[in-house]
């Protein structure tokens with residue numbers, strides 16, 4: 408560093424740093440280090456949970472190493488809120504295509520291939536199309552994806568296109584696309600991979616398994632953003648399976664159970680969380696208690712007015728003693744920014760609805776003190792850079808490419 412540069416700022420730290428005793432690193436290396444053993448390569452959630460999933464020994468597994476996502480404890484935000492609660496976020500944006508959809512897609516595409524399907528189809532607000540496209544590419548089959556024109560984040564569209572899906576934009580929203588997909592699938596040899604495909608929820612239930620394993624118990628509350636309502640249902644199925652002693656009467660929310668569950672029991676975990684679903688205020692059929700035809704929200708991933716898992720999600724919430732609520736777009740974007748700035752975690756807008764709602768309920772006391780709370784962050788923030796840039800108020804500084812100009816810019820903008 409040239410003499411004098413940043414002198415007023417860093418002189419002291421620099422001095423301290425330079426005065427540190429020099430460590431002889433060689434002396435720290437012992438000659439009796441124990442031989443290290445390495446864990447086996449993680450190969451995805453089907454391999455990990457194969458005894459709890461509808462998979463045969465000879466099933467060809469289509470996987471991209473999905474699942475095993477971090478459960479991060481919020482330090483700064485939890486302290487700022489000032490209530491005695493433990494808040495964790497399950498960072499599902501770190502799945503292979505950057506959303507939770509991969510958990511369900513590995514199962515849906517694996518089973519589609521097992522059944523001899525050559526093509527899959529979905530309607531999507533973006534993330535399902537990205538995931539379906541990637542897993543179809545991996546499997547060597549075709550993906551057809553119907554998306555609402557102009558209402559899908561750029562990153563998601565880029566993914567579907569790059570993975571080689573046949574992208575069909577419709578002049579209609581997700582709900583219209585879903586109706587079309589169901590009609591098409593009646594006449595064409597394609598497998599639907601939306602969450603009405605029960606294998607999707609089977610894959611997605613594994614997120615609950617991971618949370619229980621990480622905490623040693625289920626949390627007291629689990630908050631999720633809700634659109635089609637498959638994910639909140641899937642989590643409840645997972646928690647119920649781990650909490651049940653046997654396969655009897657596990658939950659009415661599962662399409663697989665029908666009285667006796669083949670995958671329940673053995674986990675030795677007694678408790679289950681209250682399931683709390685947050686919708687965007689302009690797309691909140693569960694809160695309104697009826698379907699809505701023209702959903703609108705900045706959180707395009709949950710811009711859904713006719714949720715497909717309506718009955719199952721109601722069952723999940725009622726069985727668990729939880730609730731549905733809504734967040735405004737402003738609350739959602741504020742929570743997204745807060746997470747990024749205060750915790751270093753970048754999620755997409757829809758994902759932040761879980762935290763926005765949870766924080767409001769903690770402050771109001773609806774979520775009781777001393778609780779543990781998990782919020783699912785369903786997708787990565789890089790999916791939707793346009794929304795992120797639009798709401799970033801700090802200007803990008805433009806200066807001459809000279810030392811003095813850069814120095815000035817730094818000194819003028821010190822916190």
Ligand SMILES: Cc1ncc(COP(=O)(O)O)c(C=O)c1O
Nearest residue numbers: 534634635636637638708785786
């Ligand atoms: C990022 C994100 N969050 C939440 C959801 C809602 O999930 P579900 O439709 O299972 O309720 C979606 C669905 O597309 C999504 O993409």
